Amino acid sequence: MAPAKRADAVRAGGAQAPGGPAGRLGFKKRQQQQRTWRANSRHVFSGSVHEGQGFAFQRKQKIQQEYKKLLRKEKKAQISPESQFTERYPEHLKHLYLAEEEMLRRQRKKEKQPLPEEECSTTVKRSWEDTPHPIITPKRNKKKTSNQKAKEEYERVQAKRAAKKQEFEKRKQEREAAQQRYKKKKMEAYKVLSKRTRKGQPDLNLQMEHLLRKIQEKT
Structure with missing residues (x-):
């Protein structure tokens, strides 16, 4: 009875049963239509960091x-x-x-x-008499270039450094001279105070004279 029913169905609808080969082909086609290829939305431009030449x-x-x-x-x-x-x-x-x-x-x-000298003198005189002498006007100061400004700045700095160095040397010489005078006075005072009598005692007369001299210098 089953073959007769299938034949009746084919005659009535003009198509095979869903379980037949035609039904399987239709299902595959529908599946392929659903799985359409889509471009990668992130890959906007040609190439990438990994591929190079983007x-x-x-x-x-x-x-x-x-x-x-x-x-x-x-x-x-x-x-x-x-x-x-x-x-x-x-x-x-x-x-x-x-x-x-x-x-x-x-x-x-x-x-x-x-x-020659004679011709030169005559030609110079004639040219001087013939040519009109223009009125000399003072030239305007041209703007200095960056190179000229840099050169002037460098010279100014060098002059300033030389003046500072000279002043430093002068102060150094004055300081050394003052130290020498101070040492000389110290040595003189030491010689006076270190003198002793025949008995080995300090010479009080020389010490008193030294103190009087100090007081007179201060006053």
């Missing part, structure tokens, strides 16, 4: 490429200084500029050549 590295490479492009463009745009007077001028004016340059070169050579 977003920061790619950005750095891109900046380097742009910088190299700019350098290449600047090199192409640069023109050699020798070709400024020959290549940039138009053809119909080129000979004029070259002739002027040659004339200036000859004038410089003539100026460099030394003249």
Whole structure:
């Protein structure tokens, strides 16, 4: 009876029973649809610390490429200084500029050549008489550069140190002289007080004279 029922079900619904092979395939398809792959939300940029060559590295490479492009463009745009007077001028004016340059070169050579004393004196007098003398105006004080300021500061500090050193040496000499005078007085007092009579007793007369001299010096 079971096969007959299954055949009736196939004829009526046009599909197999849930336990058949078609039912198993449908279940697998549904399972695959549920397990769709999702990108890792944490992995925003390409690369990472472990993989290397991440977003920061790619950005750095891109900046380097742009910088190299700019350098290449600047090199192409640069023109050699020798070709400024020959290549940039138009053809119909080129000979004029070259002739002027040659004339200036000859004038410089003539100026460099030394003249005899008489000719020099006459030329100087004529040039002095011919040229108008400008009114001399006092020049404004130019702003000092950082190097000049640093040099002046260094010289000021060195002068200050030299003055301090000189004062220290002077005080040292005065102190040494005072110590020598004090030692000399001490030795004189010791010699006076250490003197004794023939009997070996201290000489009171010399001691009294020494005390009187001290009192007179103080007064």
